[in-house]
Amino acid sequence: MARTDILLATYNGETYLPALIASIEAQRDRDYRVLVRDDGSRDGTLTLIDAWRRRDSERVLVLEADQPAGGAAANFARLMAVAEAPYVLFADQDDVWHPDKVGTTVAALMRAEAELGRETPVLAFCDLAVVDADGAVINPSFRHFQGMDAVAGAAFNRLLTENVVTGCAMGINRSACRIGCNVPAESLMHDWWLALVCAGLGKIITMPECLIDYRQHGNNAVGAKAWSAADAIRDKIRSGRFRANQQRFLAWMDRLYAQAAALERLHGAQLPPAQARTLAAFRSLPQQSFLVRRMRMIRHGFRLSGVIRTIGFYLRA
Known part of the structure; x- marks a missing residue:
């Protein structure tokens, strides 16, 4: 079994998906498996995923989608339900991962487990570079771009009113996945829900590293917006x-x-x-x-x- 499961929820993502796939394949930490679940794409997304699976069948597993999940949060929840690895990362179809994203995130989770024990739910999340549709940098720090306090904001009381954890930037350990995979309909997003669970029952680590290019193209499920x-x-x-x-x-x-x-x-x-x-x-x-x-x-x-x-x-x- 791989040390890390990367969960990829897709929907009509053929435009930017090849760049994400290439960035995952370029990870320095290669001890991973990718679980993919498509939510009814009508473009060439499934063709790209199938080609990836055939090219790397040991690492890429495509889940059968019996019926649409109806959104990213529900799609990721179904992926979490079948994840088995000690560590779980979340991938959005339109981003680009830096080569050390897997290794650096998993190392942060492992350090926390060494201190707190593996039964403690742990979440670690990094910063992101905000880029435009073509990959040009808009701001090197998503946190600065949003005017976000990602350290104090990761406390339990603060997370009740505002989410500072971006799903594609986070990783969780097995305990957090097991406890938090039951994402209720009342949750505002899977990342917010997992952040609340880990802040309430375990620990959240705000990583200083920027490990992702967070692409803004007008059709993001959430996206970034400059604030002043x-x-x-x-x-x-x-x-x-x-x-x-x-x-x-x-x-x-x-x-x-x-x-x-x-x-x-x-x-x-x-x-x-x-x-x-x-x-x-x-x-x-x-x-x-x-x-x-x-x-x-x-x-x-x-x-x-x-x-x-x-x-x-x-x-x-």
């Missing part, structure tokens, strides 16, 4: 649609509360006391008065990256 405080304030002033924006924000908060409720339902009994109290405090927010809700948000550190984002969050929540 000045732009955020200017957009709010110009929008003139406060009520509609507030309704969308409150709908988003409802989704956060639903995700937290799913975490309580599935893993609440296993959470350490501190995380259990934090989760209970977050879930209680909708029932509190305006003043008490904000006091609890401040006390438990429920916030977003950056002062401007956090102020806006506290004013609207």
Whole structure:
């Protein structure tokens, strides 16, 4: 059995898939297997995958898709359910991996297991270079580009309100895969769900290395968007649609509360006391008065990256 399973969920990805495949084949750490599941592509994706499988049948395994998963999160969840390796990495079809991505990520996970034990769920995630459709660098750091605090933001309380873990940048150990593979419908994305599980029950490692070219081409499932405080304030002033924006924000908060409720339902009994109290405090927010809700948000550190984002969050929540 390979030391690492690389999970690749595909859908109509023929344009950029060859570059990803080449970058996986160029990994210095070759102790891996690739599990591929396609979600009903109508372009040449399956032809590319089949050619890859025939070229490297020992490393590439294509899962039969009996019915569409209906999205990237569900597709990855089905891949996690069949992964068997001690370490699991996630690949998006339109990115390019740097040659040390597998080795560096697995080394970080192994160091954590040496300290905490293999039964502790562990997640490690790297930085990414933001590139355009042709691969030209837009920003050498996705975290800087997004104005993201990827260290403090990986704490359990912070992850309840904002995700700083990008799926294609993360790796998990066997324990995290076993515990987190049951991705509920309430989860906002598989990477966010795994981050919550690992922060609550184990450990998250924020790796400083940039190990991926994160391609932006207009059809990304999530994608990256530059952020600045000045732009955020200017957009709010110009929008003139406060009520509609507030309704969308409150709908988003409802989704956060639903995700937290799913975490309580599935893993609440296993959470350490501190995380259990934090989760209970977050879930209680909708029932509190305006003043008490904000006091609890401040006390438990429920916030977003950056002062401007956090102020806006506290004013609207």
